Amino acid sequence: MDSALVGIPVALILAIAIADLAAPDRIHLGPLLVAAPAITASFAGPRLTAAIVVVSAAAELLIASVQGDFGTQTFVGEIAALVTVGVLIVIFAYVRDRERRTLTQVRSVAETAQRALLRPVPARMARLRVASTYLAAEAEAHIGGDLYGAVRTRGLTRLIIGDVRGKGLAAVSDAALLLGAFREAAHHAPTLPHLAAYLQDSYGDRLADIPAPPPEETESFITATLVEFPDDRPLLTVVTCGHPPPLLLRGGEVTALPDDAQAPPFGLGDLAPAEYTARTFPFGEGDALLLYTDGVIEARDRAGRFYPLSERIAEWAGDEPELLLRRLSQDLLRHVGGRLDDDAAMVAVRAV
Known part of the structure; x- marks a missing residue:
């Protein structure tokens, strides 16, 4: 809290008191004193707000003493209203501060969960720079x-x-399960289709172990893209499971990799048996790839226009991955006015 802000309600109390004393007897400005604790509650806690209530009441008593209004109905009504409203404002400030402390604790837990779940990818992985x-x-x-x-x-x-479809603890749990399965199976699966099949089975088994969702909720599922980069060949291989296609940045041009071999999202394999097909594309020195979630392309500005990802990213196609994502994130937030309606994750890769 800026200590200079405390001067605002104090100055307001002095101004109202002086104006009330200078005004004709038939004009009573005392009721305006309640504005001081109301303003204080906007930037301070319950203790300082209560102190301003006391100062406001003292000012009301001073005005009544000078004007000889003690005991009059006007004075009793004004002081009673000031104290009542002041107490309500202090209670509001107390409840707000308690909720703020709770929110701070929840935020700390969430940040810890994020660091454990979404570990930053290494900046250099063999022939790749990653962010x-x-x-x-x-x-x-x-x-x-x-x-x-x-x-x-x-x-x-x-x-x-x-x-992951949905939000909250259930979504975090599903994300943790899929990431854990990926980090384990990626070392053993001989091909990307085998890896995708393992992830589908692992996530499907998890869904089988939990109670059926309420009728008003739809099935849980996870859209995903798997990408593989061999160290000894200028190639990349992709398996897409209901996820937006990666963008290839080459020579200042942006191309969405064909996704005609899409498989269903993980968790929906029982509804439509999945056939995981890998697609291979050239990926040589200087090429870059952007992986992203639908929170990027579905972000809207105030006019309802979607974020033009392919158009905007072309401006920074030659940047290193970390700088590319920084500029892209800043531009995305400007597009939506500072707050996203959906989470957005991005991974940028450049071959060197």
């Missing part, structure tokens, strides 16, 4: 259903990015 970022829908949340991860194994770098 990641996570933008929360609400500044107080800092964690939701978006996920990403990276693993080095047997001459390969494997990445995942995904988006």
